[in-house]
Amino acid sequence: MPTQKHFIIDFDSTFTKVEALDVLCTICIPDPEQRQQTLREIQRLTDLGMEGEIPLTESLERRLALLKANRSHLAELIRQLHGQVSESFKHNKAFFDRFRDDIYIISNGFKEFIVPIVQELGVKPENVFANSFTYDADGNITGFDRDNVLTQNQGKGKQIQSLNLPGEIYVIGDGYTDYEIKGAGIADKFYAFTENVERESVMDKADHVTPSLDEFLYVNNLPSALSYPKNRIKVLVLEGIHDKAIQLFKNEGYQVEVVSGALEEDELCERIHNVSILCIRSKTQVTAKVLENASRLMAIGAFCIGTNQIDLATCTERGIIVFNAPYSNTRSVVELALGEILLLSRGIVEKSNKLHQGIWDKSAAGAREIRGKKLGIIGYGSIGSQLSVLAESLGMEVYFYDIVDKLALGNAKVCYSLSELLAISDIVTLHVDGRTENKHLIGAQEFEKMKLGVLFLNLSRGHVVDLEALTANIQSGKIKGCAVDVFPYEPKNNEELFQSELRGLPNTLLTPHIGGSTEEAQENIAQYVPSKMIDYINTGGSYNSVNFPNLQLPELRNAHRLIHVHRNVPGILAKINNVLAAHNINILGQYLKTNETIGYVITDVDTSYDRTMTRELKQIPDTIKSRTLY
């Protein structure tokens, strides 16, 4: 027979996110300034008591004296505490139901408000051990029951000991007094609960630090609402991604590690071992070698448009989903390109540089309006086509060339070859993607085909232009003005020196890959990409991913979801369904999509099934990844 387990749970900052007396303070002290002052003092006294710096009775006495609370305040306190139950407690009601008889609440707080809150999750009132207030004739709270064993030194331990519980005793709490139960040898294990507060002195003493109840249930193999505790999901965030993304991952309960710049291959190989979610921008190269070291990696977020820095084929073969932000920074790039076209047309770089040196060069020579000029856009995607519309609205004549058929917007005219576009344009601007075939798309031959005095812009990818040829054409005067935002090699952070043959060339605007670096774009991206990744982790939804078959899935309700990624070979769906049939499992919904490399099958099933089935799904030949969600 398995050993009986008893679960002793603290209330303040464990069962609830808050300290109840803090909440009481905000209710019973009307003056905002006095309330703030008292609250700070109450919190200080709570910490001193919780960390074992002063006796808990003293901490309690001093807090109650400051509060001057009345019985009439308790109804509002209870109302507010109902909304403050810790998230991981709320969603694990099944655990509370199943172990109703073995769950105890032990607290140095007060039954008056604890019982109504814990009852919400089915804890028995007789299993709540806490103190009670004392009142005067007017209902003012004057103190607490001093005969209660919990007021004594090591009170919690004494209380539990008096219950004579057979079997194993597990204590979950955030305070020193919770640890003391284990310290006195009365409990078998102490779990420091850190979902709401982290106290170093308590964490140091713990058998296990548990950032949520899910983690506690997971490590003890107990029934949990989640298939995998979110705190076990590690996110590595590189390249100065906007804080909003970091916050979204933290709100989800993930562990987040942030590095401000990019990492070189070897360093990334080292750091990626335990990472489930990798977040990068355009600089970090996610190579096959990096992916070989990424055994836990589930998803990569490119917080930008380009994904040429990621070995997408290897990601797909390994069942790692990749998301990007295909639209969020497009407007920012278009605005920069337009600004640069205007500045180059007027020779502003030179004029400004000269004036900084004290040289007054007022002349119209070579300065042109952009109105009526022919703008040639290479790559008519999200950026190229937006630029087309805005440039036309400024009076430019727009031509474009794309390798796929694109609808011409406004009065823009399609060119059927690159040569045609190069020959006709006064200004040539590059907005192709960074696929390897585009290496040196523009080289000596292409510059040769351009008009004398052409303006040239590259805001796409550095390797698309042969810099040697570009330099020669600027120096020869063939190119009258040039703007470059992207380079074949870019510094990995703001400390590294930028080296390039383009430095110091005339009428050449150099910008440090900032086409998409506006606050608006970065914030939008930081909202968009994490939402896709979190959805994939939580539901399996792959919609808008770069490399997975795109599936938009219904919400998971009263079902478990089996997610299966496999090599795209015949017969896998049949094999999955054979396993399910052999276990007599009822399928509630099934979704399949494939691409050239992989198949992606989602199967929603009734929640009661033999867990050996999930092992069998993993063992189907050609399976890449398989997980269960609930």
Ligand SMILES: NC(=O)c1ccc[n+]([C@@H]2O[C@H](COP(=O)([O-])OP(=O)(O)OC[C@H]3O[C@@H](n4cnc5c(N)ncnc54)[C@H](O)[C@@H]3O)[C@@H](O)[C@H]2O)c1
């Ligand atoms: N400078 C920056 O900060 C910045 C910001 C965002 C995007 N970008 C770069 O700009 C690129 C384009 O962005 P987008 O959102 O417009 O992408 P997109 O995929 O919507 O458009 C790219 C277009 O280029 C076309 N194309 C590809 N190769 C071509 C070729 N050889 N000749 C002609 N057309 C070709 C494609 O068919 C597509 O229509 C991104 O891939 C990224 O590399 C740079």
Ligand SMILES: O=C(O)[C@H](O)COP(=O)(O)O
């Ligand atoms: O691909 C992109 O979106 C751009 O190149 C911007 O990249 P970044 O976020 O690294 O500046």
